[in-house]
Amino acid sequence: MTVLTHAFTPGPIVASGPVKLTLMAPVARFSLRLRAANIPAVSMAIGVELPITVGERASNGTTEAICLGPDEWMVIAKSDNTDTLVSACADIYASATHSLTEVSAREITVRIEGDRAAELLTIGCPRDIDSIPVGGGCRTVVDGVTVVLWRDEEQSFRMDIWRSFALHVIDLLCRGCKELAAE
Amino acid sequence: MLLIHCPYCNQTLPEAEFTYAGEAHIARPADPSSVSDEEWRDFLFIRTNVKGPHYERWRHFHGCGRYFNAVRDTVSDRFLITYKTDDPRPELSDLLEKSK
Numbered sequence: 001m002t003v004l005t006h007a008f009t010p011g012p013i014v015a016s017g018p019v020k021l022t023l024m025a026p027v028a029r030f031s032l033r034l035r036a037a038n039i040p041a042v043s044m045a046i047g048v049e050l051p052i053t054v055g056e057r058a059s060n061g062t063t064e065a066i067c068l069g070p071d072e073w074m075v076i077a078k079s080d081n082t083d084t085l086v087s088a089c090a091d092i093y094a095s096a097t098h099s100l101t102e103v104s105a106r107e108i109t110v111r112i113e114g115d116r117a118a119e120l121l122t123i124g125c126p127r128d129i130d131s132i133p134v135g136g137g138c139r140t141v142v143d144g145v146t147v148v149l150w151r152d153e154e155q156s157f158r159m160d161i162w163r164s165f166a167l168h169v170i171d172l173l174c175r176g177c178k179e180l181a182a183e
Numbered sequence: 184m185l186l187i188h189c190p191y192c193n194q195t196l197p198e199a200e201f202t203y204a205g206e207a208h209i210a211r212p213a214d215p216s217s218v219s220d221e222e223w224r225d226f227l228f229i230r231t232n233v234k235g236p237h238y239e240r241w242r243h244f245h246g247c248g249r250y251f252n253a254v255r256d257t258v259s260d261r262f263l264i265t266y267k268t269d270d271p272r273p274e275l276s277d278l279l280e281k282s283k
Binding site: 053054055068069070072126127131138139140141146 | 184191192193194196197198199200244245246247248249
């Protein structure tokens with residue numbers, strides 16, 4: 001059995017069976033809050049057109065953003081882009097007020113993929129997984145824990161989980177993988 | 184499980200993503216130091232406790248995080264409407280007419 005520790009070393013968690021789980025490498029994460037009027041200026045600064053519908057995503061290849069609420073976005077970037085992004089946003093702060101908070105250490109990401117990935121999610125997530133379009137995402141709940149779910153392909157998801165809840169959620173997912181494998 | 188329409192996400196989503204947040208449209212006195220003890224008590228604790236359509240607040244806790252208002256029938260648990268916090272309070276008679 002895979003034993004995860006709080007070190008969260010990236011790598012496979014469940015490597016075979018109908019659903020595979022992989023702990024992904026660290027990335028830079030930012031929580032971005034701003035008013036609608038400042039969206040164009042901030043979009044220009046981070047290089048991604050911020051989507052304005054909750055659940056929609058946008059990406060420029062290195063940086064991607066998901067709209068989590070009417071005035072809230074999660075921005076994911078490569079770790080070595082952190083400084084560029086922060087300084088670009090700082091430069092426009094005077095004319096386009098916003099709040100960009102680095103939360104890289106707050107969450108870890110698990111890749112959930114395989115023929116029955118969507119089915120696996122239903123063990124803890126009350127949301128209709130089919131209602132999440134490919135290329136979309138949402139913030140939702142898994143067994144009482146708030147997570148951000150990104151649907152990259154029909155059967156490939158990323159789940160951002162706060163570190164302190166991650167062992168619990170990953171343990172639940174592992175258990176689900178075992179059940180699916182045993183069928 | 185109840186399905187609740189979030190006016191900010193514009194989606195109808197399971198109850199497990201939401202938390203209840205008490206009665207809606209209760210305004211905090213503009214100048215708290217000038218109100219009497221009785222008025223302050225009423226503001227803090229006295230609620231309508233209706234049997235039937237109830238104006239209440241909900242929060243999309245595991246989602247967009249926003250508070251919004253709803254009218255829910257406390258007997259049947261049926262939601263007559265959900266609306267954004269800054270929208271005007273809808274008339275109950277209109278809602279009941281529409282839900283017929």
